[in-house]
Amino acid sequence: MTAIVEVRELTKVFGGFTAVDNLSLSIEQGEIFGLVGPNGAGKTTSMRMIVTLLRPDHGEITVCGHSVKQTPDEVRRLIGYMPDAFGVYDEMSVVEYLDFFGACYHLPPSRRAGLIEDLLELVELGHRRFDMVTVLSRGLKQRLGLARVLLHDPQVLVLDEPASGLDPRARVEIRELLLEVSRLGKTIIFSSHILADVAEICSRVGIVEAGVLVALGGLDQLSELNTPHRQIRIVLLDRLTPAEVETVMASLPGILAVRVQEGRQNGKISVEADFSGDDAQVQALLASLVQRGFPVVHFSESTRDLEKVFMRTTRGIVS
Secondary structure, eight states, X not given: OOEEEEEEEEEEEETTEEEEEEEEEEEETTOEEEEEOOTTSSHHHHHHHHTTSSOOSEEEEEETTEETTTOHHHHHHHEEEEOSSOOOOTTSBHHHHHHHHHHHTTOOHHHHHHHHHHHHHHTTOGGGTXXXXXXXXXXXXXXXXXXXXXXXXXXXXXXXXXXXXXXXHHHHHHHHHHHHHHHTTOEEEXXXXXXXXXXXXXXXXXXXXXXXXXXXEOHHHHHHHXXXXXXXXXXXXXXXXXXXXXXXXXXSTTEEEEEEOSSOBTTEEEEEEEEOOOHHHHHHHHHHHHHTTOOEEEEEEOOOOHHHHHHHHOOOOOO
16 A cells, blocks of 8 residues: 655654654555554644644655645645644534635635535534534534544544543544544544554554654554464363363463463353464364363453553653
């Protein structure tokens, strides 16, 4: 695929504080890219440089080949930016708000009405078109903000903490909406410290700490780098003692470590095992346990967990 955003050796210093330190990455066309890190990691500063609101002290950013330093106006035409907290005009209705920004983007009146209706349908705000913006919940305002940044049909959306402050249902709805926008062919870059949101929809993730990019890749790739072995979860009926389970399992091929949960619940024993085998060997492991008389009631591989990757990759540095 073609890189649509290129960031090379990006650095931003405020006084004696380095907010972004030599950051380099490329984002491909059609990606949903997640920028992850704690508060103060440099996510917002990086995004503001990508959308031309801050000028880099060092390095370069290009969007579709256009430099944020040399041709910022061209970059702005290609990007839709939604900050964490964006201004809304409370005395406007939803339709008036979008019409106002459509005029700011120099969209002709004859085109604006139909476009606004299409966007309201996309973000599922059609039934609230005549409501005043001030009465909308935060989740609905986020939907309205997303419709606003789509007005001029940008190729790249840059969204800073789009799910921040939302209740669980609104967060799920925003994730689904981002997936729908992605299917329209848009490239999406969004920041978050809510790891579940990032893991759910992102094709690749960049983890930032203290202004430094400490990890970059797909979730499976990052998981394999940080936890090279597989983790198998097994639940057994308690016909065996924990010591017997641990002794037998530790002797099986591919088993690197066994952890038997202390105590028994509902007549069952929970076991976690670190395993080095491939898919065929995972199947052979289950067959071997059953053959040896293990009363297996559950057998699964733990899913890749971005939270574990994040904790292994970062050091807890607070800028």
